[in-house]
Amino acid sequence: MTVEIPYGVQERPDTGLWNAKLGMWLFLASEVMLFGGLFASYATLRTYAPDWPKGSDFQNIPLGTFNTAVLITSSITMVMGWASLVMGQFGKFRLYMGLTLLLGVLFLGIKATEYRGKFEHYGVTLADGTVVTGHVESQDASRVVLLPDAKGGAAHEPMTLARSQIKRMIVFGPWYNTYLALYFTLTGLHALHLLAGVLVNLYLWGPGSRMWQREPERFTHRVECAGLFWHFVDLVWIFLFPILYLL
Amino acid sequence: MGFWRHYVFSTDHKMIGLQYLFTGLVFLLFGFSLMMLMRWQLAYPGKALPLIGSWFGESRMPGGVMLPEFYNQLGAMHGTIMVFLAVVPIAFGAFGNFVVPLQIGAPDMAFPKLNAASYWTYFVGGLIMFASFFVPGGAANSGWTSYAPLADIATMGQTVWLFGMVWLITSSLLGSVNLITTVVQCRAPGMTWMRLPFFVWTQLVTGFLLLLAFPPLESAAVMQLMDRLAGTSFFLPSGLVISGQMLKATAGGPDLLVGGGSPLLWQHLFWFLAHPEVYVLVLPAMGVVTEIIANNTRRPIMGYRALVFSAFAVGFMSFLVWAHHMYLTGMGTTMSTFFQTTTVIISIPSMVIMAMLVLSLWGGSIRFNTPMLFALAFLPMFGLGGLTGLPLAFGITDTYLHDTYYVIGHFHYVVAPGTIFAIFAGVYYWFPKASGRMMDETLGKVHFWGTLVCMNVIFFPMFIQGMAGISRRWYDGGATYDLAKNYLHLNAWMSWGAWVMALVQVAFIVNFFWSMKRGRKVSDNPWQATTLEWATPSPPPHGNFPAMPTVYRGAYEYSAPDCAEDFLPQHQPPASATMGATT
Numbered sequence: 001m002t003v004e005i006p007y008g009v010q011e012r013p014d015t016g017l018w019n020a021k022l023g024m025w026l027f028l029a030s031e032v033m034l035f036g037g038l039f040a041s042y043a044t045l046r047t048y049a050p051d052w053p054k055g056s057d058f059q060n061i062p063l064g065t066f067n068t069a070v071l072i073t074s075s076i077t078m079v080m081g082w083a084s085l086v087m088g089q090f091g092k093f094r095l096y097m098g099l100t101l102l103l104g105v106l107f108l109g110i111k112a113t114e115y116r117g118k119f120e121h122y123g124v125t126l127a128d129g130t131v132v133t134g135h136v137e138s139q140d141a142s143r144v145v146l147l148p149d150a151k152g153g154a155a156h157e158p159m160t161l162a163r164s165q166i167k168r169m170i171v172f173g174p175w176y177n178t179y180l181a182l183y184f185t186l187t188g189l190h191a192l193h194l195l196a197g198v199l200v201n202l203y204l205w206g207p208g209s210r211m212w213q214r215e216p217e218r219f220t221h222r223v224e225c226a227g228l229f230w231h232f233v234d235l236v237w238i239f240l241f242p243i244l245y246l247l
Numbered sequence: 248m249g250f251w252r253h254y255v256f257s258t259d260h261k262m263i264g265l266q267y268l269f270t271g272l273v274f275l276l277f278g279f280s281l282m283m284l285m286r287w288q289l290a291y292p293g294k295a296l297p298l299i300g301s302w303f304g305e306s307r308m309p310g311g312v313m314l315p316e317f318y319n320q321l322g323a324m325h326g327t328i329m330v331f332l333a334v335v336p337i338a339f340g341a342f343g344n345f346v347v348p349l350q351i352g353a354p355d356m357a358f359p360k361l362n363a364a365s366y367w368t369y370f371v372g373g374l375i376m377f378a379s380f381f382v383p384g385g386a387a388n389s390g391w392t393s394y395a396p397l398a399d400i401a402t403m404g405q406t407v408w409l410f411g412m413v414w415l416i417t418s419s420l421l422g423s424v425n426l427i428t429t430v431v432q433c434r435a436p437g438m439t440w441m442r443l444p445f446f447v448w449t450q451l452v453t454g455f456l457l458l459l460a461f462p463p464l465e466s467a468a469v470m471q472l473m474d475r476l477a478g479t480s481f482f483l484p485s486g487l488v489i490s491g492q493m494l495k496a497t498a499g500g501p502d503l504l505v506g507g508g509s510p511l512l513w514q515h516l517f518w519f520l521a522h523p524e525v526y527v528l529v530l531p532a533m534g535v536v537t538e539i540i541a542n543n544t545r546r547p548i549m550g551y552r553a554l555v556f557s558a559f560a561v562g563f564m565s566f567l568v569w570a571h572h573m574y575l576t577g578m579g580t581t582m583s584t585f586f587q588t589t590t591v592i593i594s595i596p597s598m599v600i601m602a603m604l605v606l607s608l609w610g611g612s613i614r615f616n617t618p619m620l621f622a623l624a625f626l627p628m629f630g631l632g633g634l635t636g637l638p639l640a641f642g643i644t645d646t647y648l649h650d651t652y653y654v655i656g657h658f659h660y661v662v663a664p665g666t667i668f669a670i671f672a673g674v675y676y677w678f679p680k681a682s683g684r685m686m687d688e689t690l691g692k693v694h695f696w697g698t699l700v701c702m703n704v705i706f707f708p709m710f711i712q713g714m715a716g717i718s719r720r721w722y723d724g725g726a727t728y729d730l731a732k733n734y735l736h737l738n739a740w741m742s743w744g745a746w747v748m749a750l751v752q753v754a755f756i757v758n759f760f761w762s763m764k765r766g767r768k769v770s771d772n773p774w775q776a777t778t779l780e781w782a783t784p785s786p787p788p789h790g791n792f793p794a795m796p797t798v799y800r801g802a803y804e805y806s807a808p809d810c811a812e813d814f815l816p817q818h819q820p821p822a823s824a825t826m827g828a829t830t
Contacts, residue, residue, distance in 0.1 A: 003259075003354045003790045007432045019357040019432050026424045030458045037463030037516055041470065041481065044512050175478030178507045185473055185481075 009218050024225045028232050031193075035236055038189070042182050042243060053179050055245040057133075058172065060114065064245045067110045068237065074103035075234045078201075078227045085220045090212055093223070097205040100230070104198045111191055118172040118180070122146065124161065125168040132159065133172075144169070183244050190240060193233045200226050258359035259789055263366050264345030265681065268674075270366075271337035274373060275667075276752070278328035281321045283745050288313045289724035290742035307385070315722045319388035320380070320404065326391025327408065330524065331415050332373050334662065337670050338531035339419075339457065340369065343426050343450045346677060349780035349787060350444050352435025352796045352818075357428040365421035372414030379407035392521070395482030395513040399474045400489060406475055409468045416465045423457040426450060435779070437798035441555070442817065444778045444802040445548065448555050449534030452562035453527050460523035460566065467516035480508040511576055518569035526565040528662055529629070530558060532669030533600055536622045539676050540604055542776045543619040544611025545813050547803040550603040557596035557603075564593040574642040575649050583642045590640040594633065601630060617691030621672035624699055625665060632660030635710065650720065653713025656706050664702040671698070671755070678759075679773045683785040684766030690758040697751030704744030708737040775814050778802055782818045 006012070007019050015022075046052050055061070081096035124132045124146060134148035137158055144166065146159045170176055174184040204219075204226055211219040257263060287296050293312060300311025307317040348356055356362045379386040384402025387393065398405050430451045434443070470481040485506030487494040494504050541548040548554070570578060570586040605626060613619065635657040638644040648654060671694070678686050715734045717725045724738045725731030772781035783792050796818040804815035 003359070005355055005357060005359070005433065006353070008357075012432050015431055017432065019428050022431060023358060023361075023424050023428045026427055026458060027420070030420055030424070030462050033459050034462035034466055037466030037519075038470075040463075041466065041512055041516070044509060044515075045481070045507070048509055049507055173478070174473060175480075175505060177505050178480060181473060181477075181479035181481060181505075184477070185469060185479070189469065 009215070009221065018221060020221055020225050021228075024228050028228065031232060035186075035189075035239075038182075038186055039239065039243075042186070045178050045182065049178060053177065055247065058118070058180065058183070059245045060117070061245055063110060063114065064241060067107055068241050070103050070107050070110070071234050071237050074100050074107070075231050077103065078230045082220070082223045082227050085212075085216070085223055088216075090209075094205065094209070097201060097223075101198060101201050101205060104194060104201065108191060108194060108198070111187065115184075121172040122169055123172065123176060124166055126161070127165050127167050129167075134159075186240055186244065190233065190236055193236070197226070197230050197233050201230070256363065258355075258363045260344050260348050260356045260359065260362060261681070261787060261791075263362050264341050264343075266366050267336050267340035267344060267369070270370060270373065271333050271341055274328050275333035275337070277377075278325050278333050279745075279749065281325040281328070283749060284313070285318060285321045285325070286742035286745045288318055288722065290739040292723035292726045316385065316388060318722050319390075320386040323387045323390050323393075323408075324376070324380070327376060327387070329662075330391065330528070331412070332369075332376060334528050334666055334670070335419070335457075335524075336369060338528065338535075338666060339426075339450065339453055340366070340422060342446075342531060342535065342670075342673050342677075343422070343453070345681065346673075346780060347426060347447055347450050348429060348433065349680070349783065349791060350447050350778050351430060351433060351438055352779045352792065352798065353429060353433035354790045354792065356425050357432055358425045361421050361425050365418050365425065368414050368421065369418035372411050372418060375407060375411035375414060379404045379411065382407055392517055393471070393513075394517075395471065395474070395508075395510045396484070396487055398513075399471060399482055400494065406472065409472050409475075412468050413465065416461045416468070419457045419461055423454040426454040427458065430454075435796050435798055438779075438817075439798075441552070442798055442801050444534075445537040445551065445554050445558075446531075446534035448558050449530040449537075452558050453530045456523040456527050456530075456562055456565060460520045460527075463516045464520035467513055471513065474508070478504070480505050482510050482513045483508045484510060511573075511578065514573055514576060515570065518572045519566075522569040522572065523562075523565040525658075525661070526561055528666045530561065532625065532629075532666040533558075533604075535669045535673040535676070536604060536625045538778070539618045539622040539672050540607050541803045541805065542676075542774050543614040543616065543622070544608055545614070545805045546607065546611045547801075547805055548603070549606040549609075550599075551801065551803065553599055554603050557599040560596035561593060561600070564589060564596070568593055571640060571645075574645050580642075587641055591637075594637070594640070597633060601626065601633070616675075617686070617688055617695055618672045618676035620692070620695045621668045621675065624695070625668045625672065628660055628664035628668060628702070629666075632657060632662075632665050635660065647716075648713060650718055651713035652709040652717050652719055655719050656709030656713060659706045659709070663706065664699070668698075671695075674759075676774070677780075678762065678766075679769050680780055680785050680787070682763055682766065683768060684762055685769050685773060686762040686766060687758050690754045694751060694754040694758065697754065698748060701744045701748035701751060705741050705748065708741050712737055772816075775812070777804055777814050777816050779817055782816060 005019065007017075009018060011018050077096045077099040081093045081100060084090070084092035084096060120135055121133065122136055124134075124144070126132065132146060132148050134146045137145040137147050139145065142163055144161045144163065146161060148156070148159060172180055174181045204223055208222070209219070211222070254262065257266075284296075287294075295311030296308065296313070297311070300308055303317070307314060344356065344362065348354070376386075382403045384404055386404040387398070387401065387408035389398035389401045389405060393405065393408065430443075430447060470479070473479040474481050474483060483494065483504060483506060487504070487506065537548060537554065567589045568586060570582055571590045574583050574586075608623075635653070639648055639654060639657060675686050675691055678684070712725075712731075712734050715730065717728075717731050717734060721728065721731075725735060769785070771783065771785050774781070779796055779798070780787075782796055797820075798817045799819065799821055800815065800817055802817060804817075806813045807815050
């Protein structure tokens with residue numbers, strides 16, 4: 001026995017909304033506060049920090065820029081998918097939604113590559129206090145061979161360091177410094193959101209799209225809600241990219 | 248529908264409301280039990296707890312004597328359970344779910360499946376919190392506020408606490424989205440905004456508070472989890488020394504903590520939730536009390552519009568007062584001045600609400616039934632809680648009173664004889680709607696008077712102890728401190744007050760279950776009330792209303808002139824319309 005809930009599909013005349021659309025916007029308001037808390041933490045920690053690394057010390061800016069473009073393009077295909085449904089063109093919807101999915105997966109793939117790069121990268125503090133960053137070529141119990149990062153045209157030669165010379169050697173994980181802690185927390189949470197969006201879109205592209213035959217309006221609403229979420233996740237990245245890569 | 252569909256995996260808002268109620272009441276009793284254990288240690292520090300002391304094992308109470316670590320667990324979990332697992336789930340989850348759709352004339356919540364999901368995430372969160380007592384090192388023991396850096400370096404129970412909180416925050420997110428959408432979208436024809444019962448307004452504002460205040464705590468919880476599990480230093484300052492050693496990171500990678508974090512950041516994020524949370528506890532209570540006072544004074548509620556606007560003002564301002572919990576953190580006098588000002592401003596709309604409720608008694612013909620007694624007692628008890636907050640609002644007096652029992656007394660007057668009285672009032676008031684039977688009045692009055700006396704015996708001495716300077720953190724209740732020696736005898740009074748109050752609650756529990764089966768059967772509208780929840784059978788069927796009701800007037804048309812009875816239900820067509828139909 002199911003109860004008919006009013007305004008599940010039709011707009012309520014005095015509010016101009018159907019239920020799920022309002023629910024989605026409320027959810028996004030909550031999400032704004034979730035990321036807002038993290039952005040505020042970023043601002044606080046960075047303000048109090050005596051020094052703060054440049055994003056380019058840790059990030060590949062061209063790759064990040066490309067990933068930003070990927071995500072913005074996926075927002076365009078997402079809205080094209082929804083618009084196709086509004087115009088009654090289900091085939092085009094499948095095409096655009098498929099593209100959105102591919103772009104979303106591409107973004108996550110590039111993100112994963114960036115993450116892996118961090119975990120192959122070391123910051124080495126030598127006994128005299130200098131810090132060298134780079135990849136480890138090989139290591140054993142007594143020594144480490146490090147390929148330092150090329151900076152400002154400096155020599156790109158492997159360095160052999162005795163263990164006794166090394167005071168501290170840690171990988172670019174979230175524990176490396178507060179910048180990387182924020183980087184992993186913010187982009188990790190963002191990636192989880194994107195993954196959720198990909199799963200929802202995958203459902204709407206695949207088995208969920210059968211609803212189009214029975215209830216086209218309701219299905220269009222579903223895609224619209226998924227789109228609102230997708231655009232929000234995109235928008236979060238628009239803020240994350242400058243604060244983590246450029247500033 | 249089978250048993251499981253009907254009672255367990257239901258999507259009916261009334262059943263979910265009752266699930267919230269039962270689970271919440273169980274946690275209320277559980278949270279109270281933790282406190283009763285603590286009260287033994289405070290009244291008789293270092294003495295073995297008779298009879299049941301040996302049940303808790305050598306790691307908690309060796310020989311029946313409570314260890315400080317266990318005392319800290321009890322304190323942290325009492326706060327957590329009472330706020331997040333008992334009072335909010337009852338005030339918002341149970342009453343909001345059960346009553347709001349009925350009062351606005353909706354067949355169900357806007358998203359019934361989401362509603363069930365909200366209950367089950369709450370349930371899982373509750374189980375995680377309960378299970379945390381059994382992990383190595385016991386439950387979270389850094390206070391319900393989980394202040395960093397203490398919580399960052401606490402035992403494993405803290406990690407479990409954080410995971411539990413993530414579930415509870417998710418639950419309140421789903422619940423608040425659902426409730427706001429329901430109120431905006433599913434009002435019956437004619438149910439305009441200014442005809443909504445005040446209870447619905449308070450739930451709506453509460454929904455917004457939960458929606459917007461909880462997520463920053465979730466981000467803080469994520470960061471604390473990172474600190475604990477991934478070796479970050481969000482809340483750990485540089486050069487933190489513990490037991491004479493520089494702190495090392497817990498995760499596998501680094502040997503030395505990077506530091507550079509801010510313990511104050513945690514407090515800001517935590518109180519950004521936890522102050523609105525106080526209004527999440529209080530606003531629904533005010534809504535319940537308003538419904539009951541209007542019904543039992545048999546007169547329209549005073550200043551309905553002022554109530555509505557005040558509820559919104561309270562809700563909005565509650566986002567701007569959080570750092571009045573932090574005057575002593577060294578955040579600076581400019582910040583303190585700002586937050587003192589906003590704190591005093593927020594007391595204005597709160598007092599408007601209280602004044603309207605008191606004024607509503609004037610000229611009424613009052614019925615002193617059990618729900619009304621609890622609602623009436625709410626007024627002075629909550630008033631006492633509110634007024635004792637004023638010295639805490641000002642940095643200069645708070646410097647002395649901070650972290651003393653005065654704060655505990657203040658907060659508990661707001662929530663225990665305040666909100667919990669409203670919860671009891673609501674249970675007695677809506678019980679006939681949910682079951683079709685009345686709760687017993689005699690047992691109800693025993694419950695009321697016993698609870699009222701005991702509440703004051705427990706909490707009033709806290710003001711005296713607090714003003715004497717007794718800290719809320721002392722595990723022995725002050726026995727080893729010279730300044731406390733003249734006030735120690737109060738500890739036993741307070742503890743006996745708590746234990747006797749537990750006995751008094753037996754009257755409620757017996758009444759509740761006995762009345763479900765054997766209570767006096769009543770009509771659909773036993774209180775002669777005006778609001779829509781009484782315009783449907785008791786208990787209401789699935790889908791609530793046999794036919795969609797139409798609303799013709801405001802929520803509190805009591806003792807209207809030219810009317811045969813002293814109440815005019817919202818759904819009753821106007822006399823002229825009826826006449827028009829017959830002629």
